[in-house]
Amino acid sequence: MKETIYTIPVMDAFNADDECPFCYIERKLEQEAVEFIMGPAYMEDDIREETDKLGFCRHHHKMLYDYGNKLGTALMLHTYYQKLNKDMHEQIAAFTPQKNGPLARFKKSSSSSGEPQTSLGQWVRQRDESCYVCRHFKEKYPRYIDTFLQLVTGNAEFFQNFSKGKGFCLHHFGDIIEAAEKTLSNKEKEKFYPVLFERMETNMKRLEEDVSWFVDKYDYRNREADWKNSKDAIQRGIQKLTGGYPDDPVFTKR
Template sequence: MKETVATIPLMDAFLAKDECPFCFLEREAERHAISFIMGSAYMEDDIRMQTDKIGFCRHHYKMIYDYGNRLGSALILDTHLKKINQELKEQIESFKPGKKPSIFGHRRTDGEQETAKGALPTWIDEKTTSCYVCDHFQSNYQRYLDTFFDMYKKNPEFKKIFENSKGFCLPHLGDLVKRAPNKLNEKQQQEFYPVLFQLMQTNMQRLQEEVSWFVDKNDYRNKDAHWGTSRDSIQRAMQKLAGGYPADPIFKQDS
């Protein structure tokens, strides 16, 4: 299979023997995006236009703060706040409270329903859920999902690596299950799903046993017993259940 910009990172993610290769890719992508935006890109007009419009989610604001470039953060926030404040002013000026329901059960018209919902709550939802870094990964993530299935079908080496992997976190498992019907024919699905589900059950059971041994190891009767692979089982179990890396150190700007 011909290598592309997606095949090499995907293969590297699986070879990393992580609890979830897509979490591995997500972490790499978001760190690259933070380094890019907080390096010198925030001084470029086209990038600032995007960050002014889109902003960042709570998680990535925290990463930007922790990264350590205070001046860069202030410059991004300065122009973003100017845009937000102008839009907020316009939203407030056009805001109309919804009508109170009639005590006689009069049903609102479509126009009344729209006024009750209002443009302001919709605008707030958009501004608090959009994120430059999340969008950066999502655009690549969809390509990684498609590449995964292409490599599964065409690359025997990759297929073997997948079958011997540790599976995926539950959120990324869900994405694979939903994407498979669009990428695999019926016969391929009949082969793929049993392998995927067995892989997940085996590795979820493995983590349960590792966490159980972590608990038992803290019993004084087991103080001299070997930890095995359980010492870091807490953070790996959290990753498996929800994705991400709860034990990661803060990602900082190189000093």
């Protein structure tokens, strides 16, 4: 197949011996975005305009803080607050409280579940879900999924690599199935799905056994037994279930 800017990162991810190649790609894209924002980019008006508009989610605000460029973070917060406070003033000015009946106090609040029912609640929810770094990943992620499916159906060497791999985390496994159903032919599915499902079941069972042996090692009778592959079973087990890297060190300025 024709090589694209997405081909090499996908191949690198599958050569990394990771529990999930797409977690590997996601982490790389996330770190690249933080490095870009906390580099000279935070002084660029067009970038600041975008970060003022989109803001950052809780997770990526923490990454920006940990990165180590406190002046850059403060400058972004400064202009972000200016726009945010202007927007909040407009939202508050347009807000009209609902007229509740005498029994309203006895009704259970629905704020803990479902969609916000007020304009201010909807505005806050939108701010919570808006993030410059998340958007950076979400814009590129579908192309990496498509590239993977093109490689796995059109490159024999890559297919062999995939068929010996560790599968994926459950989160990215679901995304792959959704994309494959839309893009692969019936013939391609007949070849792809059996290998994908075998890899998932085999490797999920491997994680179950690793975690089980980690627990058994705390039995005094196994004190002198070998740890086998279980020393990092907790970290890998969590990644396999939810994605991400729970044991990653803080990502800081190099």
